[in-house]
Amino acid sequence: MKNQRIKIYIALLSICALCIIGCTKVEYTEIKEPAYLRVFNNLNYVQTLGSKDDKVPYFCMLINPTMDATGEITGAEVIGDFFDKRDAYAPPYPSHIGNSTSLDNPEYPGKRNVLVAPMLNGFDLSSWAQVPSGSLRIVFAYRPKNTVPFLQLESHLKKDILIDTVINLGSKEVYTLHLLQKDFVTKEHGLLLREENFHKLPLSDSLVYVNFYNMSAKGFVEADASLKDGDYRLRSFMGGIKEEMNIFLSLYEDQGVLSHMAPTVPGYKGKYMTRVVRNNSSSAVAPYVSFPLWASSKTNGIQTTMWQRFDFFVPGMDITNNPIHSTTSNTEGNWAVVNCLLNGKVNLTSPDNGTMLPNMLVNVHSGIHNPRTFATVNTLEVVNGRIYMTTIQRKFAPPIY
Template identity: 45%
Template sequence: MNRINTLLLLLLCTGALASCRKVEYRTVSNPAYIRVFNNLTEPQGILNKRPRPFFCMFIDPVMDEKGKITGGATVSDFLNKRGVYAAPNPAHVGLSTSKFNPEYPGKELVPAGPVLNGFDLTNWAQISAGKHRFVFIYRPVSEVPFFQLQEDLRSNIALDTTIELKEKEVYTLHVLLEDFLARKHALYVRQENFYKQAFYDSLVYINFYNLSGKGYLQADESEKDLNSLDIANMPHRFGLKDDMHIYISHISEKDSLINEYAYQFAGTMHWTVNNPMVTPYASFPIFRDKANNGITTKAWQIIQFVKPGINPGVDFRYASVLPTLNVRFGIDYKAGEFGQVMFKDSLYNLSHRANEYMPNMVLNVHSGVDNPRSFGSVNSLEFINGRMYLMTIQRKYAPPVY
C-alpha cells in the first residue's frame, strides 16, 4: 500500500455503526524533500573491531545539560545499510516485521513528497527548508529502541554535520566514506533535477556516479568487504578507476543481442564523491514487443564499465557468447579496469537470473485495460566501494494512446 502523500486525515472506524476519530495531519511549511541512504560497509571479523554501520539518525537533535541527545525534530532509529535496489515506490512499508530500515523515510510514516511535475516522490520525506543538523550515532544491531539502550551504547557518533536545504528542492543524501583509508565519514548531498527535465515517455533514462571513498581501489583487500554474496563474483568488487567509459547493450526476449543497440557508448563515469552535481542522463528505448501490440517488453540490459581505450564491442566480443559471459570466459583485465551490471528481463524475471541481476529499469504496472503495461523510468546507478546500487524513480502517465 502506498504511503499517502497528503495524509489529509485518517479514519479509525470500529464497526459499521461506530464513530470515527479524526487524526490531525502534520503539515510541513516551506518543505524540501530528502531521501537518506546508509552506504557504509565494514568487513566483519576477528581483526576488525570497528562498529557495524547501523545507526540512529537525528535531525536537529535536542540535548540535555550534559550534552547527551534526548530527542530531535526527527528521530529515525534502526537505519541499516542500504539494499542494492531502491524501488520506485515505498516498497519497504508493511512488507516486513523487522524494524530495520534500509533507507529514510523507508518504513517511517512521515509526511512524504508529492507528485512533482509527473514524478512520484513518495520515497522522499518532507522537511522544512533551511539549515538542519544531522547526527548519526552507531547503535547495536538489535530491535531494542535507541533510548532503551544503556547509556554507554548511545554515545558513539559516526557523523555530525549541518547542511542547508532549499524550499521545494529534492535531495538525495548518502552517509559514506569520503576517505576510505582514513575512514573519514561524510554526508553527501545531491540536489536532484530529474523533475525539471523534459524526458520522453518512450525512453528509459539513467545516470552514473562513482561515490567510492578516496583510496578504495588502492586499499589492501583485508580492508574491503569482499566476501558478501552481492559482490563475491563481481569484477568491480576491488574498485574502479576514477574515470570509466560506459557501454550499454540490449538483449531481446530470445537472449540475443539487439545488434543495432549493442555496446552503445553512454558516456563516462567520474569519481564524484567530492562533487555532488547531477551527472548527465543517457537514454534508450523501451523496446516494446510488437507481437504484444507494443504493450510490454521482454528486453533487458547489460552495462559495462571499462577504462578509456577499451571497447567491449571489439575487445570483449565473442561470435556466439553474450557479453554477460565475458568475465566467466577469462577476459584479461586488471583490478579497476572493468565492471559489469546485468539486469533482469523486464517481464518474467527468469529464475536463473534471480540472484546476480538487478531489477529491470522498465517498469510494468497496471495501466488502463492493460495489466501489465511497460513504462520507462529515471534511474541513478551508484558505484560505492565495490558495489553497484540502483535507484529507480517512477513517472506518472496518462493512459497510452496508439
C-alpha cells in the first residue's frame, strides 16, 4: 500500500512538471505610444539559369539595432528573424501561430508571439504588431536558411546588410511596410511604408471593399522569361502586367460551380471597377472600390456562395473585345486574371488562365448561423509575376452551439 502511494505521488509530480514546462508564460514588454506595423517581404524572385547569382531573399529584420565596438549587431528593440518570402494570402488573423513546425515566417509579426494591435473601429488588427512610434532605424540583414537565431550566428554571417534606413511612425497609426525590388535590371531594393486608413473610413458592413497596387520592379514585364519564375500556378500573371491596367469585376453566383463560364450576378459580368498604375515608391493609399455583399439573387441575407473574378486589361481591352485565348498564359502583360473562390487552392474546370486566391467573403460559424457570410476589406498587390491578397475583417459574434 505504501509503495502504491509513493508511485501515485511520483506520477502526480511528473504531471505537475509537464504542466510547468508546457505552460511557459510569455513576458511582453509594454510599449508606450505604440505604432502598429505589419511587414511583408516581396522579394519573390527565384534562382533560375538567368538569376542564379541572386542571393536567397531570407532575412532578419531589426528595428533600432544595437552594435558593439566593431559594428557587429548584438541585439535590437524589435527582431523579426527567419523572415521569408510572403505567402499569396495574408488572412485577417495571425493564422501562423501554433500551426507551423517551420521557423520560416512569411510576414511580421506572423508567427512571432508579440504584443499586437488592439481592435480599431471594430477591425481585428491582431496581424499587426505593436512597435515603438517615432523615428526608427530599421535593418534587413541577409541570413543563412538554417535554424540558428540571427544573434547566435557567426560574426561574418551577420554583416550582409540589404537595407539600413530610418522610418517614421506615428503613435496609434496603422502601417504596412513592404520590402521590394525597385528595379529589375539594376537589382535596386528599397522599402515602401504605407499608412493605412481603412479603420478611419465610414465603411459599410454590407459592402465588400478592395483596393489595388502594382508594386512591380521597373523593367520586370519587359525582361526575358528565363529570368522569371516559371511556376505554372501564376498563369497569366507570370510575365507581369503593363504599367497601366484597367480592372474589371465579375461576380459568380455559386462557388460550388468551378467555372468562369458559370452564371454571373446580373450587372456584374466584366464591370469596370478602377485602374492601377505601376508605382513602387508612393506611400499613398489607393482608393477602395466596393461591391454588395448580398448582390446575388440566391442569397438569403445570412449566407452567400458568391465568388469574384478580376480581369486586368491594358486600356482599350475588356472582356467584350479580348483577342487572347482563355488558356494563354503569355499575354505579354496585356491581360491577367485572378479568381477568388473557396480557399484559393482549387482549379477551375473550365479552360482558364487565371491564378487563384481565396474568396473575399468570409464564411464562419457566428451566433446561431453556421455558416454566416461577412464582408471584408481587401488589398490586391501585384509584385512582378505574382499577385497577393491581404484581408481585414471586423470582429463577429462567437458561435452559439
